[in-house]
Amino acid sequence: MTHSKQKHILSLTAFILAAGSAQAYDLSLGTNLPPVDLHGFFSQGYLDSSKYNYLGDSSRGSFNYTEAGINASINPFPRTRITVQGFLFEVGNAGKYEPLLDYASIEYTFNDYFGLRAGRIRKPGGLYNTIQDIDLARTSVLLPQGIYDARFRDFSTSLDGGEAFGTLPLSKAGSLGYEVYSGLINIAADSGVADIINNSLTPGKITSFDQFEETGAQLWWNTPLDGLRVGAAFGYAFNFDYNFTEPTGYPPPYNTASLNTKGAIVVQQYSVEYLWKNWTFQAEYYHLQTSQDTFDAGTLANHSFTYENTWYGDASYRFNKWLEVGGYYSELYQGGTALATASQGYQKDAALSFRFDPASWWVFKVEGHCIHGTALLDDNTDNPVRNQNGKPWYMLAVKTTFSF
């Protein structure tokens, strides 16, 4: 970490901790303007794994797991809301503590049934995509990584565009919430997504990503049974194009120093959540398929089709104000023409989490993972042997979050 990045983080942390003593903060702009509602958070995690390096150099113990953000919102006019959030993160090699504009949008709500939101928005997707890096809003330290991969947030979380949203009453059948979005996504050439691809190209390297488009929708059926909701999400990303230099020793037909890949990604996600007394039950299924054409000097040189299937089930129980315990089991399978059976192609994760809330502004978590398979280790070149022959490996995750 560079000195300037350390200064960024320390300044942000000091601000959040100072503000945290006052909890939520209203910034008054003047007598005729409504106050600005300010919130913020700072999370620091520690990952320690028994064998492999996962989400950083975890086999030696890694503190490279940080998230921090500050957001502000204001309702300057009737039915109008403006909101903005700055964010920085580091998980493994992704994020690099670079401050970024997480979202900045204006929305107008015509009525309960219909509203519009435009700008940089958080992309809806299942139970957690809009808040996958908000540690205080869940029981576990790590979400099921087959769906909510912490390294891919620059691909999965925000887009520049807009969405329509609302809730439609269904009489005795409950209500239907919807968000329909479309926009543009930019990925940096040193992002977590790039790390994954670069490792398959070594020593070739991605030189740039093109801006690509994504359109999708999230539907939630809020059933008449209190606490039960069922969701479905669809996303279609196209013009997912990038340029890369030729990997040494790559097999023919590649023969030029600069190559280009054009791709499309289709995502489906199905979710169910049930809140019953102090219990929270959740389950999701996620299917991602990628189609890519690689061009060599403008000529189609290769076509590839890959997909991933992930599911998980989760239950948590709130014992009292300061203790919540939860656990989940998830399975991820990667495949081309068939799902993987070798351990590099799947990852099965059983997690047990303890969440402590010593104060309304402070959360502390401890979590254990028992993992079979190594499919998600593909961004770390420090894992030379990923075939673990069915033996489990383990990871300890500790995280604390301060918020206001």
Place this chain on the structure above:
Amino acid sequence: MKTLLTKVGLLGALLTAGAPPAPALDGGVVIANSGVAADSLTTDGLKDIYTAKTKYWDGGQNIVIAVLPDKTDAALQQASGMEASQFKTFWQRLAFSGRGQEPKSAGDVAGLVSLVASTKGAIAIVPAEAALTGVKKIDIK
């Protein structure tokens, strides 16, 4: 197969039959800032507010929920269908994704009433015996 179809049918009937009407708020009354035009809400309307389906009053003023942690949890559960910790998490998810305004907290009953009195568009559940000054009571039907 017939058994499975019967079970699916029963589940469907359960889900579409509708939940029974919510009882009156347990030991709580609903208050709002005196500038709010509404004098009453249905239980469904109150739940729509506490579950973020309704974010604005008629006329366009944004709704600001104010809460009193620990003191009115039972009434809050009846209004929202969520336990207090679930309610807090629900609104944190909205606030940190740019989709809603997190409820404001007060430390005691007098502070909550004062917060509602001074915040445009505010609504809160207070203990039934609370002294109401500078706010209006909202009837729940």
